[in-house]
Amino acid sequence: MGKIQYMRLKGSQNLRLRLLLSTLSTTPIIIEDIRAEATWPGLRPYEVSFLRLLEKISDDCRVEINETGTSLKYKPGIVMGGRHLVHDCGTTRSIGYFLEPLILLGLFAKKPLTIRLKGITNDSKDPCVDTFRSTTLPMLKQFGVPSEGLELKIESRGVPPLGGGEVVLSVPIIQDSLKAITWIDEGMVKRIRGHTFSTKVSVQFENIMIHAARGIFNSFLPDVHIFTDHKAGQQAGNSPGYGISLVAETTSGCYISADTSVSYAQGKEEGELEEEKQELSPPEDVGIKIANILLAEIEQGGVVDSTHQGLLFLLCALCPQDVSKVRVGKLSPYGIGVLRHIRDFLGVKFVIKPDPSTETVILKCVGCGLKNLSRKIS
Amino acid sequence: LSERTAARRKINLMQLVYGKPESKSSDEMKEISDEGSEDDEFFKPKGEGNKISQKGIHENDVDIDDCSKFLSNVSLKDWSSDDMVASIRDRFVTGDWSKASLRNQLS
Structure with a gap:
């Protein structure tokens, strides 16, 4: 075997994107200077977790990280897929962070992928699992991904800081390749759907959020349905929290989404000076805010x-x-x-x-x- | 004239995303040499590097947070006012259908 040509990159930006594209295009990469100047240098726990996930789903891939974690060598292997895989995503980043690249990798795998992911299902930083179900998966169908075997099951929810949620993702493989599309008709919004959730708090929080959001949509559209999903006991994970995910469906089959969730802030081990929010924002404000964000997204006028x-x-x-x-x-x-x-x-x-x-x-x-x-x- | 402005904007967007193709390599070389001169300060507090990167444009920040969600462009507008409601009225099926179809014909 000859010497492998590595593509050299710098910095921690878009790490999962680089790893994803590296895998899909079978380009080995070296990334240097990963937060070399930061007070806490090197890879973050969620990035390491993503690398472990890549090792789990692919064959013959090699990951080398130096002692301080500031440089990374990655040689992609063949994405195998497979059933009954389990991965613990940790609690530093939500499952949404892992789902985005995982869906694409699953499409180009050898066998259909079914994986159980544990961690945080809803937070305010990454798209939440409800949005994945309502928006991301239908989007894939536009590109000719078979709808059979494409699903995301939410078994239990978990919010920061302790997580405890579990989802099962199934991705089919594509037989040959995707389908090129012309997708420029964004259509008109015909209905708005949504999901709220609450873990370890009263179901009343959800009702207030829904009421507040509906109040804003009333001047636009009568067809607004927001479902509640109150979790208690085992299914509620380890931390209290609540949140909402909205999706606007258009006449041409586009889905425009917005989501957020509220829970206590992440622990301080991140190293960043995040202002600790002791007071959670009230559900009424959350409902109004997310409705406004959705309207702003609709105003943008894209197909996504x-x-x-x-x-x-x-x-x-x-x-x-x-x-x-x-x-x-x-x-x-x-x-x-x-x-x-x-x-x-x-x-x-x-x-x-x-x-x-x-x-x-x-x-x-x-x-x-x-x-x-x-x-x-x- | 409108065609010309459209053409100019097209180039601008392409340049925004991909950068100027011909001068790219020389720019990079310059950046590297600049960095070299910065190394004169041997002892530099760690925090300072962060400060500089925060000041600089986001594009050059190599350690930007990896997050697909983008919140800052959504400047929170008050959608309860009538003007705002009217501005996106036609994006809904309850709005004016003829205007909406016009919108799609233009493209």
Whole structure:
């Protein structure tokens, strides 16, 4: 075996994106200077956890981390998938952080993936599991992912700081490749759905949130249904908290989502000076705030919300060599980061054109033609 | 004229995302040499590096938090006022359908 050519990268930014693209494009990478200047240098616990997860689902992948954790060498293997896998995501980052890359890896695996993830199901930093069910999974179907076997089961919930939630993710493999799409019709919002949850607090918190959110939507739309999900006992995890996830469905089948949750702040081991919130914000404010965020996302006028831009671009870039065309609202910083990494790893450059009449952005690209090579050919 | 402005904006967005293709390598070289000169200060408090990166533009921050959710662009507007309601009225099925179809034809 010859010497492996590594792609050299710097810094801790977009680590999971780099690892994901490295795996999909089978490009070994070296990342240096990971928080070398920070008071707490090196990889964070959730990043290490994600690396362990990669080792778990793939064969023959090699991870080398130096003593201080400031440099990382990763040689991707073949994504195997498989059933009855279990991974503890820890409590430093929510399950949403792991789900985003995991879904894409699962599509290009050898066998369908079923994995049980333990940790925090809902927090305010990452998209929560309800949003994944209501928005992310339907989005994949637009790209020709079979709906059979694509699901996320929420077995129990957990919020920061102690977590204790469990979800089971099933991802089917794609038989050949994804399907390129033209997706520029964002349609009109025809209904709003949502889920609230509460763990170890009264169900009344949910009712207040729903009431507050409905009050705002009443001037737009009568078709608003928000379901409650009150958890108690074992299913409620280890910490008290409550939250809400809303999704607006449009006439053209787009899903625009917004979510948040409220719980006590993470412990101080993060090293960052986070102002400790002792007082939780009242459920009424949470309901109003999330309804406002959803309306702002609707106003943007893309086919996806700003949270899902990155995933949308990734899916477009992984399509066969055919033109994909999508419309999004304002480009988010994460979306721009994704676009840059796509160019570096997959060699796909988007044509980005603003549409001044609607204040949206239209992106066009020719996919890199990634095929699911690891799947068994019978 | 509108065509020209559109063309200019197109380039701007492309440049925003991918940077200038021809001058990129030389820019990087410059940055590296700049960093070299900074090393003159041998003893530097750890906190200072953080301060600089916080001041700098987010794009250059190599240790930016890895988070797909983007909250800051959503400047909280008060959607209860009538003007605001009217501004996105047509994005809902209860709004004006003809205006909405016009919106899609334009693209």
